[in-house]
Amino acid sequence: MRIYKKLSLPAFFSALVLLIPGFMTSSIPEKEIQSLIAKTNLFNLRFPQERVYLHLDRPSYFANDDLWFKAYVKGSPVNECNLYVEIINTSGQVVSKNLAWIEDGLAYGDIHLPDSLPGGMYQVRAYTNWMRNFDEVWFFRKNLLIWNGRDKKLVPETTELRVRDIDLQFFPEGGTFVTGIPNKVAFKAVDKQGKGIDLRGAVIDESGNRVVEIKSHHQGTGCFTIVPVKGKKYTAEVIFGDDLVKKTDLPKPGDEGVILTANALDPARIEIQVIRKFPDSDKELAPEYLLVAQSGGEVCHHEQFAIQQETTSFELKKNKLPGGIIKFTLFDSRLIPVCERLVFNNHVNVVHLVIKTDKTEYKRREPIKIGVAAFTDQGMPCLTNLSMSVFNTPAILNKEEHPGNIFTHFLLNSELKGIIEDPAYYFKDDSITTLVALDHVMMTHGYREFEWKEILGDSFPEIDYQPEPSLELRGRVISANTHRPVVNGEVTMITLKSLLGVYKEKTDSLGKFVFSDLFFYDTVYVSLEAKTRNGKQSAYIEIDSSSTISPKSGYLPQFSVYRKEASRTIPGTIVEPTRNAGWKKWSVNDTVLIGEVNVTARKTYKDDGHPRIYLEADFVLDLAKSNDAPANIFDYIEGKIPGVIYEEKTKTFYARGNKLKIYMDGMEDRMGIVASLPSQWFDKVEYVRSGIFAGVNYAGGILFFYANRGGRFISTPKKSEHMEGARIIGYSVSRKFYTPSYEETPLAEIKEDHRNTLYWNPILKTDSSGVATAAFYQSDDIGDMKIVVEGVTSEGHLCRGISGYRVKY
Incomplete structure (x- = not known):
């Protein structure tokens, strides 16, 4: 379907063009109508529906590759926040995670796919903390095929399609099914993964008569018209593939009611019909109704009217309404919703980019050399923020005919419930076949916004996850004596290792505290100490780790096909990777030859991963093997190291009359941080009698403390009073995509170049003339190369363009 471009967006609130002369204005109080609209817009303002889209550098990957992404975010409640990007396997396990920072609706980064990653289907998932308050269906999800060189080929599992795994549903247009008048009924058949299954069959009545033939139009969806008879029951008897038969009852029709129909096939207008069947005794009445149109949750139009005839028709001009999905709701005179219909308006503000190579x-x-131009239909240049990817098409593992993109995600996938397969299919042209298929999607997929009963009943969703404008550490303090929240207590946080710092916060009326405005990369370990408002240490600290734990996935990637291909159309073609694609990796300057070098180094203990600056300790205290209750680390080791004495008042250790130095993970603790840490933070404490043996110019002894290696801290049944340790996951370091320069490097020094992604730039911007340029060197591969550019204009309009070039020799 063609998306009509109109870059100067008119006002959303426009008058309806009424076609029926007798169309009357009703007497529904205007105050009640305005209250309904105000509640709707306020609800949408308080609970904005955040949406995320990721532009990836290519559709599929190999183990040991880097996955590059740029995130585009719309509808965020804050201007800056955290973005979680994860790679999930078919079991729902998160195999890799990236934390990026969104600024002005944009973020970018990369994820390294380890060489040990098994080949198969994976899923990249992206979400913010705010999005976790709502259904996971609104997270960004894209399935990825990843191949490991250890695997000879990728072979999907074969499964048997069973009748009990097929979900067949029927959706009367507008939500009502009434006898005696023509009803349009849409249907959708999906398997247990939510994938569409084509069907054919008929609707039969209770006497076995075939009333109407039905057949799916695209991806298991279709539509038919039926005039139900009063008192009769209807059943659909359909066939999937060659021999799978399923029977499903249609909804029971009512003897009276209202039907709302819509037709958006005309390029200029949307036709609306309201059909009402009522008893003869009510024929003289003119029932009052209110039609409300919403776009993105906001009311963009409303009109009240009275029905004087059985059928009332009117039209809306498309260029007077917002582009994209519009939800029409019909209310009765008591402002109770009776019908609802989704319609796609293809007059959308988008910019189709022009991409040319030299x-x-x-x-x-x-x-x-590549040039990108962004102009309006009137020839005016657009300021844009774009991301460009150039990749080798022969290296793509699965060939998708109509994959998703920035247009399909924000205009379709992120607005509707359920899986939308091959979303670009619905935007490929403006033929009747395509438009009808898109309308079937509108009739069979629920809208993402809240139901009217929630809005009218002031039923607000529970908000457990707040937007995160920075890194945060949350928790609460509980009294060790009363087990109640400690109000107005003081919590001190000390960051360890290279990011040394001390922070203080007060607890609120619920004993909760939050350390915010934290910005750092990688992982940071911190020590927390709590005191009551009287300065006592009789309190426990509970860390809130809900935001750091990945939500459980209910939409897992699947890598399977059905044994009988006739039973289902398999999206995409799985291809066996070529040797060049799978084995000949980018290897320019990845090996450096050096002359003879004499290396002198201290011994490293490889069994526990702790590097040491001494050959052997005089005594080793292994805390990992201890079953003692956790305590302060100094209190814990007191009396456990022969010849070492602890003075509690000064928190100092002595041996042979000399004060001992304290080291943590190979660095001297000059700030006394170790003294405040709990014992469960450490797995070993080692004593060296003289610093000279450790290469330190100090005659006295040294205590070396080694923190736990990897993994999360495990809570123990008995907590250490007033102290707790925590780990804060920092932002992932954003690297710059590297491309070689063959002009500067002699060819004899360069190995074979088989980059699958040739160029990636997440911050390509057009200038005041609407033009941006990019330059790089081609690899050693031949064939077709694809260029994909996506982004947004300074006014928030979506941009996209594709192009390519060929390498012959």
């Missing part, structure tokens, strides 16, 4: 054909390792 040549159409290239040689290996030849410089490539």
